[in-house]
Amino acid sequence: MGYDSHRFDAKRPLILGGVHVPGHAGLTGHSDGDAVAHAVIDAILGAAALGNVGSLFPPSSDTWKDADSIELLEASTLVLLEAGRDVVNVDITVICETPKIGPHADAMRGRLGAAMKIPIERVSIKGKTNEGMGWIGAGEGLAVHAVALVESR
Numbered sequence: 001m002g003y004d005s006h007r008f009d010a011k012r013p014l015i016l017g018g019v020h021v022p023g024h025a026g027l028t029g030h031s032d033g034d035a036v037a038h039a040v041i042d043a044i045l046g047a048a049a050l051g052n053v054g055s056l057f058p059p060s061s062d063t064w065k066d067a068d069s070i071e072l073l074e075a076s077t078l079v080l081l082e083a084g085r086d087v088v089n090v091d092i093t094v095i096c097e098t099p100k101i102g103p104h105a106d107a108m109r110g111r112l113g114a115a116m117k118i119p120i121e122r123v124s125i126k127g128k129t130n131e132g133m134g135w136i137g138a139g140e141g142l143a144v145h146a147v148a149l150v151e152s153r
Helices: 035-047 069-082 102-116
Strands: 002-016 019-027 085-095 123-128 141-152
Touching (some): 035 069, 035 085, 035 102, 035 141, 069 085, 069 102, 102 123
Parallel strands (some): 085 123
Antiparallel strands (some): 002 019, 002 141, 085 141
């Protein structure tokens, strides 16, 4: 299981699952702020007991400043493959009031699947609102949950 959350930042573009979502404030973060990719990285690495996004790409390192999170997911997938494991599938839930996730879901599924070297049919992504409750409901940011199934070769 992976989780990530970020506040919105109007000075940055919004990147979710490797896809630019136009017309919406972006997310804070040391890299590009792609909370979807970050949650997926934590899910696949966690399922294999290989660490997490922060252990592989520490935010204290300038190397990862403004990094493309899809490239981080590709690198994480290589760590997994080198450890003799493969991603079977990933299920992702993005919790936000805006933007709507549905119109961008297939593009995200394609980018994430390619990065993990699995078919799009094994990547699920859906959006849910927080029904106006809490910091997410107030539109201050978003959160992402991801679950991954990983198998040993």
